[in-house]
Amino acid sequence: MVLRRRNRRRVVTVLAGTAALATGAAVALAAAGGQGPAGPRSDGTAVTPVGYQVTPVGHQALLGDLPLNAVLSPDKSVLLVSNAGQGTQSLQVVDPADSEVVQTIEYKRPQAVFTGLAFGPDGKRAYASGGGREIIHTYDVDDGRLNETAPIRLPTKNPEGRAVNMFPAGIAVTPDGKRLVVADRLADAATVVNLVDGSMSTVAVGHAPYAVALAEGGRTAFVTNQGGNTVSVLDIGGAKPEKETSIRVGTHPNAVVADTAQNTLYVADGDSDEVNVVDVATRKVRRTISLAPYRHAPVGSNPDALALSEDGRRLYVANAGNNDIAVIDLKNSRTAGLIPTAWYPTSVVPLGGRLYVTNAKGLGAGPNDGPGHPNPTSTTPQSPDQYSGSMMKGTLSTIALDGGRRQLRHWTRTVIANNGFREGNSPRAVGAVVPRRVGEHTPIKHVIYVVKENRTYDQEFGSLGEGNGDASLNLFGENSAPNARALQRRFVTLDNFYADAEVSAQGWNWTVAANSNPYSEEGWPANYSGRHHSYPSENGDPAIAPNKDPEHSYIWQRLDDKGVSFRNYGFYVSTDASGAAVAQDPVLNAETDHAFGPFNLSCPDSAGTFTARTKACGGPRIEEWKKEFARYVKDGALPAFEMVRLPNDHTAGTKPGMPTPQVYVADNDWALGQLVDTVSHSKFWKSTAIFVTEDDAQNGPDHVDAHRTISQVISPYTETGRVDSTFYSTASMLRTMELLLGLRPMTQFDAYATPMVNSFTGEPDTAPYTALKPSIDLSARNTVDSPMAGVSAKQNLTEEDQIDERTFNEAIWKSVRGAGSRMPEPRHDLYGAVPNDQAKDLDDD
Structure with missing residues (x-):
């Protein structure tokens, strides 16, 4: 079942022949629902991932x-x-x-x-x-x-x-x-x-x-x-x-x-x-x-x-x-x-x-999705x-x-x-689970925000059997991603959701601040291509804070301003000399679990998958989260908002000695399954919504658009088993969480974005979820004979996206599909997305 809604717009006033750019507060919301996918159009127009x-x-x-x-x-x-x-x-x-x-x-x-x-x-x-x-x-x-x-x-x-x-x-x-x-x-x-x-x-x-x-x-x-x-x-x-x-x-x-x-x-x-x-x-x-x-x-x-x-x-x-x-x-x-x-x-x-x-x-x-597309297991550039x-x-x-x-x-x-610079009303979910306006009642009192690394919709859900997927692009199936796939089927399948970023440097800014500003947009390409720019994200540099006041740009700062409790597990942290995870922002650092490790592919997301390769890990990430959650259950004081970073679906390509791409995804999937299992068997389940997405979709192919990515909304109020094809993006997820937490939009983008109300129902199903342990051999490691092992061995995997994506993604593809397989070449539709009278202009250039 595909849910649709009519377009809704905001009102604008025109004064004396000039644009008196809208007079009303923009409470609402995009005209994106039901408009189809993001990307270029055949008439020379396009839709951005945010829906513009x-x-x-x-x-x-x-x-x-x-x-x-x-x-x-x-x-x-x-x-x-x-x-x-x-x-x-x-x-x-x-x-x-x-x-x-x-x-x-x-x-x-x-x-x-x-x-x-x-x-x-x-x-x-x-x-x-x-x-x-x-x-x-x-x-x-x-x-x-x-x-x-x-x-x-x-x-x-x-x-x-x-x-x-x-x-x-x-x-x-x-x-x-x-x-x-x-x-x-x-x-x-x-x-x-x-x-x-x-x-x-x-x-x-x-x-x-x-x-x-x-x-x-x-x-x-x-x-x-x-x-x-x-x-x-x-x-x-x-x-x-x-x-x-x-x-x-x-x-x-x-x-x-x-x-x-x-x-x-x-x-x-x-x-x-x-x-x-x-x-x-x-x-x-x-x-x-x-x-x-x-x-x-x-x-x-x-x-x-x-x-x-x-x-x-x-x-x-x-x-x-x-x-x-x-x-x-x-x-x-x-x-x-x-x-x-x-x-x-x-x-x-x-x-x-x-x-x-x-x-x-x-x-x-x-x-x-054509030959040469991004692939975690590749030999051809x-x-x-x-x-x-x-x-x-x-x-x-x-x-x-x-x-x-x-x-x-x-x-x-x-x-x-x-x-969408006009005034109107946001769609209301059945039973008003997601408030239409800030301050309205909701049964959701706890929000858990899980962010992973770099996968596309087709990579994990292409063969799901429901939703708009391409099975030929599915790399991670029932044996390595059983929980992600089961959660999509049982709760809600979201097949028209987009990352508002091309890469992680922008993606992390979007996931926590609803924008990536000009400083970051101009700087990340030089950082990613080895041209010596600093990494314009996930640190305390005020230049990257995408808002009018750098000290009130991020969702945790807005929560702190409102007195809303939160807890951080791995967002915007690095490791200090003692091995503790610390954030540069003092507001975030004060509410950070210092034992929950940052991005480090030597550290497992879950127990029983692979052994930590460094003392800085401090143990599997999900075990540390579960330990604190058990304390919150005992005390009855679960924070209103939790940010949980589970990064290992990034994978290490085919770097010798490291877990295979399938093992990394299984490790990540097992951690997500345990998180949902733990919450759903607790007293907080009936008042909790878990939101899951990727920071970007750069590490894989997708037959719809290179920005389409994984998204999940898991709650007793989303256990519908339906397909929701409403146009959503990272900004939509942020807007939904803001409405549940009583926050106003941070930028024009989350103000515009369609809240994910069509994923909710007013009749909750509180049946718990039991995690599925991946059946893949979790001890599997890349060897020197793995596809493109020599290329992968030279990759810098100590930080996000400091790798050559061109070879990294192909290595993952060949690891899963075989050394002799050919990674599909992504199609770029720009040439086919302009009118005939403009095509010559493009070809001549």
């Missing part, structure tokens, strides 16, 4: 992997684009006359580019930041083509002689062409390079500097500090740069643009959804422009790019989170309208009555076009602005409909 519709306007052309920036040459004949994704990075030269890519310069890892791009004032030289390579690429520009010359090498040691990772980001060239200013992202510094003699000086700025703008004739540099809430003002007119002052702005400022005619600076605040208007002369914020899409909206617009119109009357803002360009009328500092883009716009360039917009994620992923972290291709939208106010009003209505 993507309907880009204008001419669409294909770019590379994760375009982050675009700049125009001084003579306006060249549009230069940087693609800084996980796979092959590149610079592309685009002819703005026809939006054709005329040159691509590839940088295969460890070679790199990042977001910084600049031309010299005469247009004969171009520069691009080299990210973790600690260089600035330089080019001669001749007849619309680039010829790379010797790079500028930045310092690799600080004055004390210690190694430093500068990781150059934004750059700017002074009007006289003699100096280059570089934002050193991971060194909390800025470097001024003398382009005449090659000398350079570095000065400290704020945390995680990102972009640079020049003013006052090039004597002053303004550097945005993306990891904080300031802009550093540097005097660069002397022999060495000097920090003059800092300007306090919004949270996580990124893009910055100077209007030299008005002596004004515009700063985009990526996590407070604002643009600050700064008076250059006084170094003060003159006013703030809100980018909230409706009144009292939580954050999530995530502005990450700015551009002034050629006449200086309008400011264009790329809202990466909302897939639109906000058009700001600078006369009254108000939003005049919104322009729909593809997924995750990252730069906007106005020229000749048109906008050129780069879209980092294009039209999304689609299926990844996984195709980059089949890995969720690199298979999405960026696009360039060329948008004509000749339709006037009427066209802008129409586009605004489209954006509002795409993102």
